[in-house]
Amino acid sequence: MNTKTMMMGAALGALMTAGAAVAPAQAQDSIYFANNAYRTGPFSGSGIPIGDGMRDYIAMINARDGGVNGVKIIYEECETGYDTKKSIECYEQAKSKNTVLYSPWSTGATLAAIPRAHIDKIPILSMAYGLSASADGTNFPWVFIPPLTYWDGASGMVRHMANELGGMDKLKGKKLGLIHLDAPFGKEPIPVLENLAKKYGFEVKLYPVAAADMQNQGSLWLSIRRDRPDFLYNQGWGAMNPTAVKEAIKNNFPISKLVGVWWAGGDDDARAGGPEAKGYKSLNFNAAGTNFPVIQDIIKHVVDKGNSLSPKDKVGENLYNRGVYNSMLVVEAIRTAQKLTGKKVITGEDMRRGLESLNVDEARLKEIGMEGFATPTKISCTDHSGHSKMYVAEWDGTKWTKKSDWIEPLKDEVRPLIEAAAKDYAEKNTGWPKRSEACEKSS
């Protein structure tokens, strides 16, 4: 061992000590918000546009309005690579920097963080992903899952099938295939689909895709060819989605019968199929395109000034806009929390109250330049999702278009399941606390 290696060892030692002292860097007149992102790894294809959208909306609010009611938002990304281990590190870092909100961006990370949220007093916003049962505010006061849960999505898929076939009674005897990632995220819709299948007399076939085989679905599509399902629902993410689209085309499965969950609705997912992907569908709750004042403002204040990480032609893509929508919820919740507490700089506990009273109605959507971009969402003390509406988007070969009207989820079917699952979760996790947080008067 020579001197050089000794020096290197000393340098590493110094780093070790530095690592111990990740100091909270929060200024007094700003709000710190940590967001998990994955710009690396097999899910980066989906993660990059989402991260860009989230980042740019916050940057636009800071640049155009000088923050929320004059308080700047310090937005920081923590790279997870969609890896649960790294997500836990990111959670710990966000906690040490006093984030007002944890934005896990993967179902695995959400599941790992849920038990800690109420102890660390950090609300979790898992926008249309995560644990469906957490829509029950009575058992999960710190977790929010607007505007929809995966269970709502699955019921929306069933309604879409019925619409195509011409009525709920026509579902009898039909076959619905579910291609899903073999992980908590992919398995989420199964209980609801099985429940609805029993009720309406259709059959559910499961086609699990292991995370290691996302780009290798050949054998799975052989089974699909054998079973000939009438519809396919794709609960996929990352590299799995473009592969599914390509395989559907290769195997002559009618592409218009393949419907993705909202996370399978990336522009690049559909583009991978080439011109034949025309007609591929996905559930959606935000509009694609740049024809909205909010996107124009982002282009004017952020993209044109060179402050965006996104190439200009990707601004307004479906997943980009979804990121914008997520940041909009965050900003609106901060605003609500400021109004409720009368404070300018809010804490995680205030943020929880803000999220619980979040009410983005039609008028508010118009004010923030999002008319027609999404439907109103209202969260209440007991309902942490809002179970808002979704629509079916169709790929026209170059962009996503709105194919159907707004579809309401089968809330009467889903809600009892959610409450039962939430109760079950609280019982299995011995020591799960009873809700002690008071409800707001307004909600």
Add this chain to the structure above:
Amino acid sequence: MFYREAGQYKSTYSADMAVFPLKQDRIGIAVILLLAFVGVPLIGNDFFTTTVMIPFLVFSLAAIGLNILTGYTGLISLGTAAFMGVGAYACYKMTTLFPGVNIIVLILLSGLFSAAIGVLFGLPSLRIKGFYLAVATLAAQFFLQWAFVRVPWLFNYNASGAIEVPLRTVFGVPVTGATATPETRYFVCLCLVVVLTWFASNIVHGRLGRSWMAVRDMDIAAELMGIKLLNAKLTAFAVSSFFCGVAGAMMIFLWYGGGEAADVFNIRLSFNILFMVIIGGLGSLIGSFFGAAFIASLPTILKFGLPAIGIPLAGATAEHVTFMLVGALIIVFLIVEPHGLARLWQIGKQKLRTWPFPY
């Protein structure tokens, strides 16, 4: 000058056979233990404890487990993560069935399940060696990970297939579950790792360890000397898997605190632990700790430490830089010393002995 054995006479056989024959080494170990038990909880904050220290301890134990198999017995395994998974799921099932039993006891017991499975998948090692055995253990990795996803009984029929770690207390202090403080979890990890390392040290220095090393160095010679290959190889698999199983249970119960477990125990984790063993030093317990620190903790420290000392890195850039730095360091260390960090440590000690008058 300070590190010299002159004047330290060994007058008994037991003193001669001691693991730490030098007084300075014994003082060193005492200082390290003192630092670990008192220093870290006093100085480190929650972030450091949960993201650096606990993972370091868990991976150290897993690396010791694999080192027993690969480093001491010469059998390559790519199923480490799967054996860790067996421990985690066994612990989960046991604590569901016997909620009253002390969770630390259950974490240790879950190693036994892992050992049993390890022996089962170790059977081919009697016929095949080297790369062929690596492929056979790969089967364990794939089969067991498949079972973790496909056998719903293992995760109590949870809708999302996740393990939910319940609250368990020891003497009234929460050890697992959300209310367990990072310090408590760290202490439990540390105690388990210290005790099990002491165990491992005694095993590898004893008759069993010597028979493993004989098999590693030349199995035919070992057989001719009267060592039963069947026993030696299968005990190596059993002990190795025991350590891995305990590490896996610790990983889910004391570090992750629940979540999607099946995907955690993937082939990448197996490879990572193999790298820890290779870079740390084959056939060395202290090497296992070095390897774990290098492969598991260094990326985290770089990722969060560099921005903390004023180098502005964030998000994906930090990830890429960490990736490149760690990759470069691996190459540097392997060029400087192909036998791993443990050998570097030994050379360093040897130089200290003769310093300042090297001959």
